[in-house]
Amino acid sequence: MPTRDDVLWFKTQFQPRIEPLLANSPLTVDFLAAIACQETGYVWSRLRARLPIDQVLALCVGDTLDDDKGRSAFPRNKAALLAAAHGDEMYTIARQALIDMSKEIPSFAAVAKRPNKFCHGFGMFQRDLQFFKSDPDYFLEKRYATFEGTLECCLEELGHAAKRLGFEGRALLTDMELAAVGIAYNTGSFTPKKGLRQGFFDGQKFYGEQLFDFLQMAHRVALPGNSPLLTPPRENTAVVPSPSPVIAQGTFLRVDTKEGMLRLRSEPKISDPPQANVVGHMPDGQPVRAFTGKARNGFREVETSLNGALLRGFASQKYLVADTGVTEIPIVTASEAPPVTGVVAVFMPSRPGHITKRSDPAGAHSLNEPNQPTRAGTSPDELRASLSAIIDWLAVDKAAHGRYQPHDGLTFCNIYCHDYCHLADVYLPRVWWTTRAILALTQGQSVEPLIGDTIAEMRANDLFRWLRDFGPTFGWRQTGTLTKLQQTVNQGAIGLIVARRKEDGRSGHIVAVVPESAVESARRDAMGEVTAPLQSQAGATNFRYGKGRANWWNGMEFAESAFWVHA
Structure with a gap:
């Protein structure tokens, strides 16, 4: 699996050769780096440190065919290739390419021993052998073994894919739109309703999902002296894109x-x-x-x-x-680290040795069970896996976990979201300072957390106000659409939907928005926009994964709602 160091190598070697070809194009160096990682990263990332670059490029081949497993595109098998003009020459090249590559990539050694196996993907960007009939010279002259040769064909095919998707003439594409172009490059088409879950499926992730992850990684890598598009996250945290600027130009x-x-x-x-x-x-x-x-x-x-x-x-x-006094719309950004002085994070104090368990009744203390999971990792895959482990460990739907089970008209969405965030090392208060305590803290005074005096429990309505008033100081920021919310969470970030009840004495609602997986996914409309993100909640009904009632945050019982993300 290619890493940030591999992307840096790619940019160091090829960015100066790519940029002149991207004038007046919405495609980017980062996108091409992601395509290269997805198509042949498993080859060049292993070989780049020990082989000359021309040899690395020549060995960027893959995707094997033989007589016992055909396909719909040309060539369906060895016989179909041999039947084509110059097919015997092409088979010799394709067979030898597999043998040469297998000498450097041991996992292909067993495949190469099968006498009828041969490659049908050629070049760093993997032009498929289906184009042999229309462009035999690319393969026979081994133009795929040069960067310019493989790049030229890649840009041509990406251009066709962008045109099919209606992006022709666009000066800029979003990351999701670029991923759509990449999926069309891989499969020939793109179905918006399926989102990123399209293209080759390796048993865990679809082509589109992996490509999007590689694109985000490429955004975090820059050549020396340049700034990356996205600031690399701290360990055990995810990338949260910068707030989108206001583009309206009117009054x-x-x-x-x-x-x-x-x-x-x-x-x-x-x-x-x-x-x-x-x-x-x-x-x-x-x-x-x-x-x-x-x-x-x-x-x-x-x-x-x-x-x-x-x-x-x-x-x-x-x-x-x-308002003639306004000259710009201020953009609020989230702090990278929580405050260490003044109004700081606060937790309900526990007696020495006291353990708060999931099996306990709902209370103001935060969980502190032995060996409870945390969010950990430096890649989206690792972060997503650890968040999934947290959800499964909390097991909000398990009857034995009394902390979350509704009873006597009471529900505990606030406690579940606090626990989820707490284990992910993100601060969402279970208790918070009283107004009197906040005044003292802002004056530099020391305040002891005392329940009922200087701190009070937080319900969903309280959390709505806390996120608005204090959230950005503690790393939270709002996002404007469900699609952005789900995309950010899919990178391993923390997401929330919170709605404030009109009647303050009645409960609002808060849910965690969680990463999609091969098994669980959000709901999207025909245009690919998320209409129901993947959620995890405690409430009248508890579930680890679900889509909830449609647009529940816009229910008439709520005064307002918001979507929040945290790295």
Whole structure:
């Protein structure tokens, strides 16, 4: 599996040769590095340190065929190749390529001993032998063994894939759109509803999922003297993309309700029920920027950034006023480390030797069982695996784990999310300072945590307000869409959906959004947008993995909701 060091080698060797060919193209060096990692990284990452580069490139072959396992594309087998013009020459090259590669990659030695086996993928970017009939010289002249030769064909095929997806003429593609191009490069097509779960499946991950991971890794690597697109994360944490900037270029406006939050809608009308098309809630005084100068049905299309979340939609014109004092929309970023002075993290104190267990009744203490799992790793695969282990260990649906089981009208979504975050080494308070304690802490005074005096338990409604008021200081930031939320979580980050109840005495709700796997996945619409992320919750119903009630956070019982992520 290629690493960041392998990506650095790729960029050092090839970036100067790639960049001139990408002028006026939405494709990037990072994307091509990801394609190379996905297609032949298992070869060149092992050989680059001990062989000359021309030999490494020549050995970037793979994907074997023989007589007993055919395929639909040409050549279906050895006989089909031999029947083609110059097929005997091509078979000799393809067979010898397998033998030569197997001498350097021992795992292919057994395959190479089978006399009818031969390669059908050639070059660092793996041009398939199905193109032999239309472009025999690429293979017969071994142009695949040169970087320029394999790159030229790769860029041509990626261009065709982008055109098929309707991206022709685009100056910029998102990472998800680039992954879609890569999937079409691998399979010939892309189905938006399937998201990244397309292309070759190795038993654990699809081609698209692995490619997306490699793309994120490439973003964290830069040549000396340059800055990477994404800052490499600390160990045991994930990459969270920087907040998206506001791109609207219209008039600066300000929310002016004098009543409460202003709903931002996905279309210029009030839905039935009224919460159904709400995509965000903007506080009184929030600056926004218009896309156009005209209202539609009494709504203006606007864009803003709220706690790091890019929100775009339609807001009622009558609650927007021009504000010439605003020149930009501030972008909130999350702190890389929690505060160590002032208003710091607080936990419910325990008596010496006391162990808080999952089997105990719900309480204010944090779990401290022996050998409880943690989030660990430096790659998305490792982080996802450790989060899965946390979910399985918490086993929220297990009746013996009384800490999470609903009873007497009480539910414990807040405690479950606290435990999930706590084991992942992310601070989401189970208890928090009282107002009097916060005032003392901000004045530099020392405050002892005393339940009922200086600290109080946190319910879901309290957590909604805490994330808004203190979340960015402790590494949290909002994100604007379910698709962004799921994509970030899939890299091993922590995600939450939290909704505040209208009636403060009644319970709000909070769930963890968790990484997808080969078994569990989010729900997507026909365009590939996530409509129901993969969730894990305690509540009236407890489940380790599920999609929950559709758009539950927009229920009429809730005043507002938000999506949050943490590295």
